[in-house]
Amino acid sequence: MLYSVVGRLGIPRPSGASGFHTFRHSVGSFINAQTGNLKLAQNLLGHSTIDMTANVYTHVSMESEREAAQAVERAIYGDLFPICFPHGCGGPACTL
16 A cells, blocks of 8 residues: 555655555654654554664654754854854854
8 A cells, every 4th residue: 555655656666665664664763753752652663662663663864963963062162153054054154
């Protein structure tokens, strides 16, 4: 069923790159990212252990990594350096 929906939406589906298993990983990651409740993700995915959910089914997004790096930068440097984004500038001193 998932494959037919993906096909109708015109989403490319390389072999092994999509399917129900990939969907479960995405759902686990979304639930954890949106709620911060890993136990909820475990329950909804039906895992018997939270280790399975945490270590296999949830993944960190690039956006979350970027936000964490910026938080560390702000903690260390405060507003000494502006935050610049690939699509533009995050501060008045930025030359991008």
